[in-house]
Amino acid sequence: MKRNIYLVLIALLMSSSLSAENNGTVEIVSTSYQRVMVKDENGTLVETWPRATKVIPGTIVKYTDTIVNTTNDNITAVKVSNPINANLVYIADSAISEFNATILYSIDGGKSFDEPDNLKVVEGDHNRTAFPEEYNGVQWSVDEIPHDTNCTVEFRVKLK
Amino acid sequence: MSLLLKYLNLSLLLFMPLYPKGTIVGTIINNHANIQYVMNAKEYKYSSNIDRFVIDHVIDLDISWQNTAHVLVGSGDKGVVLTFLLTNLGNGEDTFTLRYEHNDTNSFDPPPTNTHIYLDIDGNSIFDISKDTEVTKDINITADHNVTLFVVADIPDTNDTNYTDAELSHDGISVESASLPDDGEDRADSVDIVVRTGESRAMGVYEIREFWFDSSKSVRAISDDNLTHTGSVLHYTILLRLRGETSGKSVDSVVVTDAIPEGSTYLSDSLYLDEKLLTDEVDGDDGDINSTHIRVLVGEIAEDDNHTVEFEVMVD
Numbered sequence: 469m470k471r472n473i474y475l476v477l478i479a480l481l482m483s484s485s486l487s488a489e490n491n492g493t494v495e496i497v498s499t500s501y502q503r504v505m506v507k508d509e510n511g512t513l514v515e516t517w518p519r520a521t522k523v524i525p526g527t528i529v530k531y532t533d534t535i536v537n538t539t540n541d542n543i544t545a546v547k548v549s550n551p552i553n554a555n556l557v558y559i560a561d562s563a564i565s566e567f568n569a570t571i572l573y574s575i576d577g578g579k580s581f582d583e584p585d586n587l588k589v590v591e592g593d594h595n596r597t598a599f600p601e602e603y604n605g606v607q608w609s610v611d612e613i614p615h616d617t618n619c620t621v622e623f624r625v626k627l628k
Numbered sequence: 629m630s631l632l633l634k635y636l637n638l639s640l641l642l643f644m645p646l647y648p649k650g651t652i653v654g655t656i657i658n659n660h661a662n663i664q665y666v667m668n669a670k671e672y673k674y675s676s677n678i679d680r681f682v683i684d685h686v687i688d689l690d691i692s693w694q695n696t697a698h699v700l701v702g703s704g705d706k707g708v709v710l711t712f713l714l715t716n717l718g719n720g721e722d723t724f725t726l727r728y729e730h731n732d733t734n735s736f737d738p739p740p741t742n743t744h745i746y747l748d749i750d751g752n753s754i755f756d757i758s759k760d761t762e763v764t765k766d767i768n769i770t771a772d773h774n775v776t777l778f779v780v781a782d783i784p785d786t787n788d789t790n791y792t793d794a795e796l797s798h799d800g801i802s803v804e805s806a807s808l809p810d811d812g813e814d815r816a817d818s819v820d821i822v823v824r825t826g827e828s829r830a831m832g833v834y835e836i837r838e839f840w841f842d843s844s845k846s847v848r849a850i851s852d853d854n855l856t857h858t859g860s861v862l863h864y865t866i867l868l869r870l871r872g873e874t875s876g877k878s879v880d881s882v883v884v885t886d887a888i889p890e891g892s893t894y895l896s897d898s899l900y901l902d903e904k905l906l907t908d909e910v911d912g913d914d915g916d917i918n919s920t921h922i923r924v925l926v927g928e929i930a931e932d933d934n935h936t937v938e939f940e941v942m943v944d
Contacts, residue, residue, distance in 0.1 A: 496663045498676040520681040523657070524822050525650035525719050533661040533676060543665040550661040555651045555683075613665075627683070628651050 492538035492616075496548065503528040525627050529556065532622040535613055542614045548621055549607040551578045555628050560600035562624035567610045569621065573598075574605030581607040652771060653685040653720035654819055687805045688717035688824040689724065693832040694753070694776070698796070702840030702872060704785035708740070709755045710832035712801050715774035717825070723766045723806035728779060729799065729829055736795035736836055740781035745801060748776035755780065766806055777801055779832065791836045793873040800831035839872035841879050841929070845886070850940075858943055862892065866937040874931040882926040884937050892941035894922070900938040901926065 500520040505513045520529055533548050551574075552558055563571045572581035575589060575598045587598040608621040651657075661676040694711040701708045716722050728743045745763040746755060755778045769775060779799055804827040843866060850861040866884055870877060888894050899906045899915045901924050906915030914925040917939075924937045 494663075494665065494667070494672070494674070496661055496674060496676040498659055498661045498679045500657075500659060500679045500681055502681075522684045522820050523681050524684045524686050529681075531659055531679070533663075535663060539667070541667050543667045545671075546663065546665040548661055548663050550659070553657050553659060555655060555657055627657070 491540040493536070494539060494543060495536040497534045497536065498550070499532050499534070501530045501532070503530070523627055527627045528559070528624055529627055530622055530624045532620050534618055534620045536618050537613050537615055540615050542612050544612045546610040546613055546619075547607060548610075549574075549578055549581065549605060550621075550623065552604045552606065552625060554604070556625035557601050557628060558603040558606070559624040559626060563606045563608070563621070564623075565608050565610065565619070565621045567613065567619045570609040572607045572609070573600075573603040574607065575602055576604075578605035578607075581605065650686065650717075650719035650771065651683045653683055653718075655683040657681055657683065682819055683719065684820045684822050685720045685807065686718045686822050686824055687722065687807055687826050689722070689803060689805060689828055690715045690717055690825070691777075691801060691803050691828050691830040693800065693830045695832055698833045698835035700837040701783045701834045702837045702842070703783055703791050704842065705783040705840075707757070707780050708783060708834060710779040710781075710799060710834070711753060711755070712777045712779070712830055712832070713774055714769070714777055714801075714803055716769040716771055718805075719771050720807075721768055721770045723768050725766050725804045725806055726763050726777070727802045727804075729802045729831065731798035731831065735797040736791055736834075738784045738786065739797055740799055740834060741784055742782040743799065744780050746778040746780055748778065751776070781834070783834070791872070793836060793838045795836040797834040798831045799834060800829060802829040803827065837872055839870050839874045839877045839931075841868075841882075842871045843868050843884070856943060860943045861895065861940050862889070862943065863940050864938065868926060868929055868935040868937070869933060870929060870931055876931060878928055878930040880928050882929055882935075884922075884924045884926055886922050886937075886939075888917075888920055888922065888941055892943050895940040895942055898938070898940035899924070900936070902935055903938075 501517040502520040502523050504516045504518055506516050508514050517530060523529065531550065533550055535546065535548065537543055573584060573587060574581045575587050585597060588595040589598045589602060606623050610619060613619045657680060659679045664671060664673040691712055691714045694713050699708060699710055714724065726745055728745055730739055746760045747763050747767065749760050753776045760778065779801060781799065807821060808823060808826045809821045845864065845866045847862050847864050849856045850863055866886060868882065870879065894917055896908060897905065899908060899917060899922055901914055906913050906924065908917045910916040916923055922939050926935050929935060
C-alpha cells in the first residue's frame with residue numbers, strides 16, 4: 469500500500485500537467501483537430517475543426533500545443549518542440565504562434581532545429597534544401613509568457 | 629506440389645506492393661509536445677499529454693478493362709479472354725465479391741456462353757488455364773495491391789446464321805466490397821468504415837471478326853455393325869473454310885497437322901485432300917504421315933472454298 473502511494477507520487481511529479489513551482493502550474497496540452505467541410509444553411513461549404521478521434525487518410529489535421537501558465541511568475545526562454553509522426557506530412561507555412569515566436573524545423577527527428585534554408589538533405593552527389601514535407605519536427609521559441617497567461621502554438625499536417 | 633506452388637504464387641501476388649498509399653486502418657497516431665522554459669533563473673522541461681487518434685477503414689476499389697482494343701471473335705471460338713485489373717485502393721485488406729456481367733441490351737445474339745472468371749495466379753497478365761484459377765468465392769486483396777482477372781467465354785457456333793461483321797458484346801465483372809457496413813451499424817468502439825467506392829463494374833468488348841478461319845473435324849465408323857471395336861475402321865474428315873464476311877478474303881499457307889488417335893493405326897494410302905489421294909511418304913506432294921501425325925499442305929483458302937482432309941485408321 470505504501471509502495472503504491474510512492475508510485476503515485478512519483479507519477480504526479482513526472483506528469484506533464486504539473487510543474488515544480490508554487491502558486492500555480494505551467495502546463496502544456498497537445499490537442500488534435502481534423503478538418504471537416506460542412507455546408508451551412510446557405511449551402512456554402514465551410515471549414516470546421518472537430519476533435520480528431522477517428523481519421524481517414526488524406527485528412528488535414530491541426531495540432532495545437534497550449535502553454536498554460538497559472539503561476540505568479542513570467543516564464544522566459546520558452547521553447548516548445550513537437551515531433552511529427554511518420555504517417556503525417558507537414559503542411560508548408562502552417563506553423564504559427566499566438567505570441568511572437570521564432571519557428572524552426574527539424575529533419576532529424578527533433579535532435580536539431582534550424583531555419584528552412586539551412587536544412588539540407590543528401591540527394592545523389594549533392595545536398596539540397598529540404599522540402600517542408602520532409603520536416604519531422606517543429607520548434608517555437610517565445611521570449612516570454614506572462615503569468616496567468618495562455619499561449620497556443622499550432623501546425624497542420626496531412627495524414628498519409 | 630504444383631498445387632502448393634500455385635497457392636504460394638497467389639500469396640506472393642497478393643502481397644506484392646503496388647505503391648504506398650494511405651495509412652493502414654487501425655493505426656494509432658500519437659502526438660506530444662515538449663516544453664522547456666526558465667522561471668526565476670531555473671530551467672524546467674516537461675512533456676505534454678499524449679494526444680492520439682485512430683485511422684478509420686477506407687473502402688475504395690477500382691476495376692478497369694485492360695485490353696487496348698475490342699477482342700475479335702468468331703462463331704464457335706472457345707475460351708476467348710477479356711482482361712481486367714482490380715485494385716484495392718483502400719487502406720486495409722478487403723474481401724471482394726466478383727460477378728460476371730453481360731449487357732443484354734447491347735449484344736450480339738446469341739451472347740457469349742460458358743463464362744467464367746479467372747484469377748491471374750502467376751502475375752503475368754496472360755491467361756493460362758493450366759496455371760490460373762477460376763474464381764469461385766470471394767477474394768482477398770491487401771491494401772494498395774491489385775490482381776488481374778480474366779473473363780473467359782465461348783462464342784456460340786451459329787453456323788454463320790446469326791452474327792454479322794463488327795457486332796459487339798459487352799461483358800465484364802462487377803465487384804463489391806464485402807466490408808460494406810450494414811445500415812445502422814454502430815461501430816463507436818472500433819474503427820469506422822468510410823466508403824469511397826464500395827462497388828464498381830468494368831465492361832470489356834467482344835467484337836465479331838470480319839471473317840475468320842474455321843476448321844471442324846468429324847469421324848464415322850466403317851463397320852458392318854456401325855460400332856467401334858477392334859478392327860473397326862474410323863474415317864476422319866477435317867473441313868476447312870473461311871467464315872464471316874469472306875468476300876474477297878483469303879488465308880495463305882494453311883497446313884493441317886492432326887494426331888493419329890491413340891489406340892489406332894493409320895491405314896496406308898487413306899490420306900486425301902479434296903478427294904485427291906496423297907502419298908504417305910515425304911515425296912513432294914501435299915501430304916505425308918509419320919508414326920504419330922498426318923500432315924497436309926492445303927495452301928490458300930479463299931472466300932468460298934471448302935477444303936477437306938480425310939484419312940482412316942484401324943482400331944487396335
